[in-house]
Amino acid sequence: MTLGPYASFIVTSYALVAAVVLILIVWIAIDYRRQKERLRELEASGVVRRSGRSASDIR
């Protein structure tokens, strides 16, 4: 596979898409951990939902 004289444009495009998708995945994964951690901290401090169920248990 040869990319010809415009290889830098093609490689930059693919690298940029990979980087942005990776950033989205990492951002969503970190946000999920952060929200679960905050819920655990709140429940540990004695605050519970009106239903009485654990807010951090999503199964």
Added chain:
Amino acid sequence: MTLIDLANPTKFLSLTGRILPWLAAATAILLVIGFYQAAMAPDDYQQGATVKIMFIHVPNAWLSMFVWGVMSLAALGTLVWRHPLADVAAKAAAPIGAAFTFLALVTGSLWGRPMWGTYWQWDARLTSVLILFLMYLGLIALWRAVDDPSRAARAAAILTLVGALNLPIIKFSVDWWNTLHQPASVLRMGGPTLDRAFLIPLLVMAIGFSLLFVTLHLAAMRNEILRRRVRSLQIMQASQQAA
């Protein structure tokens, strides 16, 4: 589980927990196949190897509009049916849609430089997509500016529906005005004009990126539901401390 059951955030969380790993695996497999097919696709007789940019530019461009369409349906869900997950869906989709639109603009620009001789042209297609990107940013800013998510949801829903007027302008801009951008070559009356050697990898990539959106969107919706639970527990904690 019926569709009505999904209106319950707890049941929605339970479902996403079960299907997200499968969706992520299907997305990864399709994208690996798509990238391989894109790498192996022949050069175009006019564009040479730069045609490979099409395999990532077009799915991102499609998704930039599709995500706004999803947000518009969610906006109707907020305003008309007051569905509990509608504004969660709209809020979670906005940053993902903004990312796809950004990628459509930048990859289009990187494709345009060698083919058109310029990175940017203020023509109808490019300008209307830039407006779409700015609308995504405006919507994200609106969600962040209003503290109460249910109050923000109504304003965001109205803005989303107004912004949906831009979607047909983007789609038909290449037919209505004289633009540098090529006319539609896949979703058009009379069928695609692309050769199978390009069409099949493009469709695989489009399905792969669409599944990527579904996966990211469900995961982001799960985060948003948890964020709202954090908020309501914090309010309860504050009221307990005040009492």
